Amino acid sequence: xxxxxxxxxxxxxxxxxxxxxxxxxxxxxxxxxxxxxxxxxxxxxxxxxxxxxxxxxxxxxxxxxxxxxxxxxxxxxxxxxxxxxxxxxxxxxxxxxxxxxxxxxxxxxxxxxxxxxxxxxxxxxxxxxxxxxxxxxxxxxxxxxxxxxxxxxxxxxxxxxxxxxxxxxxxxxxxxxxxxxxxxxxxxxxxxxxxxxxxxxxxxxxxxxxxxxxxxxxxxxxxxxxxxxxxxxxxxxxxxxxxxxxxxxxxxxxxxxxxxxxxxxxxxxxxxxxxxxxxxxxxxxxxxxxxxxxxxxxxxxxxxxxxxxxxxxxxxxxxxxxxxxxxxxxxxxxxxxxxxxxxxxxxxxxxxxxxxxxxxxxxxxxxxxxxxxxxxxxxxxxxxxxxxxxxxxxxxxxxxxxxxxxxxxxxxxxxxxxx
Ligand code: ATP
Numbered sequence: 001x002x003x004x005x006x007x008x009x010x011x012x013x014x015x016x017x018x019x020x021x022x023x024x025x026x027x028x029x030x031x032x033x034x035x036x037x038x039x040x041x042x043x044x045x046x047x048x049x050x051x052x053x054x055x056x057x058x059x060x061x062x063x064x065x066x067x068x069x070x071x072x073x074x075x076x077x078x079x080x081x082x083x084x085x086x087x088x089x090x091x092x093x094x095x096x097x098x099x100x101x102x103x104x105x106x107x108x109x110x111x112x113x114x115x116x117x118x119x120x121x122x123x124x125x126x127x128x129x130x131x132x133x134x135x136x137x138x139x140x141x142x143x144x145x146x147x148x149x150x151x152x153x154x155x156x157x158x159x160x161x162x163x164x165x166x167x168x169x170x171x172x173x174x175x176x177x178x179x180x181x182x183x184x185x186x187x188x189x190x191x192x193x194x195x196x197x198x199x200x201x202x203x204x205x206x207x208x209x210x211x212x213x214x215x216x217x218x219x220x221x222x223x224x225x226x227x228x229x230x231x232x233x234x235x236x237x238x239x240x241x242x243x244x245x246x247x248x249x250x251x252x253x254x255x256x257x258x259x260x261x262x263x264x265x266x267x268x269x270x271x272x273x274x275x276x277x278x279x280x281x282x283x284x285x286x287x288x289x290x291x292x293x294x295x296x297x298x299x300x301x302x303x304x305x306x307x308x309x310x311x312x313x314x315x316x317x318x319x320x321x322x323x324x325x326x327x328x329x330x331x332x333x334x335x336x337x338x339x340x341x342x343x344x345x346x347x348x349x350x351x352x353x354x355x356x357x358x359x360x361x362x363x364x365x366x367x368x369x370x371x372x373x374x375x376x377x378x379x380x381x382x383x384x385x386x387x388x389x390x391x392x393x394x395x396x397x398x399x400x401x402x403x404x405x406x407x408x409x410x411x412x413x414x415x416x417x418x419x
Contacts, residue, residue, distance in 0.1 A: 007137055008145030010047050011039075019056060019095060026058065026071055027139035033070070035062030038121055038136040038148065045132045048147075048157055049187070056097040059124055059136065064088050064101040071099075085116055103127070107172040111208025114172075122150060129176045130183065131156045131163045156192070163192040170202035174209050177202070177239055178217035178230075185229040199237065206242040211295035218243065218294060222271045228254040231278070244290045248281050256280070259344045272300055276307040276341035284308045306338030311346075317355070318348035324362055325397040331358045367392045368404035369411070377411055388414065 012020055023039065030037035038059045046053035060067050065081045068088035072079045077092030086101040104119030105127040114127070121136060128134040131153040138146040147154065156163050162184050170176055177199055184191055191199060206214075221230045228249070234240040235249030256277045260269040279290055287308040291301045310331075317330055331339060336359065343355035369392065371385050379385055388411060395401045401410055 005147055006145040007047060007147055010050075011137070011145060014047055014050065014052065015054070018093070019054065019097075022071075022075065022095070022097070023056070023058075023139050024144070025074055026067075027144055028141060029070055029074075030060060030062065030067055031140045031142070033062065033067065035060050035067060036121065037061075037067070037139040039139055040125070040136045041128070041133055044135045044137055044147070045153070045157065047137070048135075048154060054095075056095075058097060058099045058139070059102050059121060060099060061102045061121055064099040068099045086118065100124075109208075110171050110205055111174060111210070111213075121148065125150055126165060128165065129169065129173075129179055131161075131165060132183070134165060160187070160189040161192040162189050162195060164195045164198060167198060170198055171205055174202065174205035175213055175217050177206060178221065178234075181230050181233050181237070181239065182217075182221055182224060185226070185233055186224055199239075203237070203239055203242065206239065211293060214243070215294040215296065218275075219271060222274045223268075225268075226257075227274060228257040244279075244282065244286060244293060246282050246286050247278060247290075253278065256344050260340075263340065263344070270337065272303040272335075272337040273340055275300060276303050276337055277345060279304050280307060280311070280341060280345045282308065284312075303335050303337045303341075306334040307341050310334050310338050310342045314342060314346045314348055314351045317351040318346075320350065322354060323398050324357070325394040327354045327358055328362050328393075328397050331355065332363075362397060365393075365396050367396055367407060369407045374411065377408070378415055379411070 011023070015023075027037050039056065040059045041057040043053045043056055058064075064086050065083065065088050068079055068081065068090050071077075072090060075090070075092040075095075077090050079088055079090055081088045085103075088099045090097045090099065101118050102121050102124040103116050104123035105114035105116055107114050125134045125136060125148070131151040133153070134149075134151045135153040136148040138144055138148065151165050152163075162180050164170065164176070164180075180191060180195070180199060183189065209217075221227045224230060231240060231247070231249035231253060233249075234243075235247075240247050240249045257269075257274065260273050260277060264270070264273070275296075279287055282290055284305075287304050291304055296304065313330055317327070319326075331354075339355050339359060343352040343359075346352055367389060369389075371381075371389075374385050374388055375381055379388055391414070392401075392407050392410065395410060396407075401407055
């Protein structure tokens with residue numbers, strides 16, 4: 001008889017000792033409570049692939065909240081619970097573990113969130129998106145480390161395939177279209193032939209997905225190491241136009257995202273910069289529509305609006321011999337990611353250099369004299385102060401003066417002329 005597959009060695013090798021100990025202990029406690037506990041989802045997939053993943057998702061055939069309350073005592077952690085879904089999040093030291101009661105889902109209408117009721121592990125795995133995400137590992141003492149793989153996920157991992165569990169998967173939840181592209185591109189896998197056919201058949205179902213859920217998918221893509229790969233594939237499969245028909249997922253975008261990474265290194269670019277580059281090909285009106293399509297939060301929306309408005313100023317910003325104070329005036333009102341996006345995407349090297357000058361030097365230049373200093377020198381309080389401050393700032397930016405003393409001299413000169 002062939003030896004039963006067991007992944008306890010992989011668990012030990014790839015996860016930190018503290019998490020391994022936690023899982024052992026959790027399995028033992030579940031066992032004494034007469035419950036069955038499993039590790040599920042992405043972490044199982046990544047354990048099998050030999051890739052790091054510390055997002056532990058546990059599923060219990062039993063009561064997740066009660067089990068979590070019991071485990072909380074052992075690790076001296078903090079617990080947040082959702083009684084409606086019977087889920088719990090346990091936090092201690094730097095660790096976080098999600099516990100869920102095994103459940104079954106029914107979709108009342110496409111795109112809506114499903115109706116959830118308690119169920120078995122098999123039912124819980126059966127509601128998942130792809131075979132490679134529908135595997136579990138036992139944690140109870142009797143079957144610790146044993147894989148449960150009812151949908152052939154391990155074979156699909158070996159053959160590098162993304163496969164849905166049933167023909168209606170994308171109809172039930174079209175966000176799986178985005179998820180499928182994301183896993184395919186992240187892992188360098190392929191959508192399995194039939195799954196690809198279903199995806200093409202069902203792209204229209206993306207219309208059933210709310211703005212919030214669509215935005216979440218875009219945010220997840222932007223957190224990938226190479227988001228442009230997902231957008232390229234989305235363009236190829238006519239999925240990208242569902243975000244906006246004028247978006248580009250081609251080599252242009254790949255080049256701009258690569259530049260954004262170089263500029264932001266060692267940290268990855270912030271979502272606002274990626275999003276501004278993605279939306280760069282859109283007109284101002286199209287940008288507004290894209291913002292409402294994704295119901296973007298205010299800060300991100302502002303970055304996109306700034307990007308579109310600044311784009312229309314690039315010709316002015318490319319004027320030869322533009323003074324530093326002229327550059328300052330053109331740029332001061334806009335958010336930094338919008339400027340960086342324009343400096344990456346503009347075709348004018350001069351405009352790009354001017355943005356660089358603003359971001360590295362001009363925006364930090366300040367005058368030293370305060371309003372009180374000016375009043376003491378004889379400036380009338382009110383609009384004159386503001387006017388003089390602006391003139392001083394212009395002189396500072398253009399290098400005509402360089403110290404507090406220079407500022408005083410200039411103000412004295414102006415006051416003599418005024419009187
Ligand atoms: P990642 O590495 O991107 O975090 P993950 O597999 O951990 O991948 P999550 O989005 O955290 O992904 O979801 C956890 C698990 O929940 C998935 O592995 C999958 O089994 C299931 N899941 C998530 N979203 C869906 C969905 N829309 N439809 C079905 N199952 C889903």
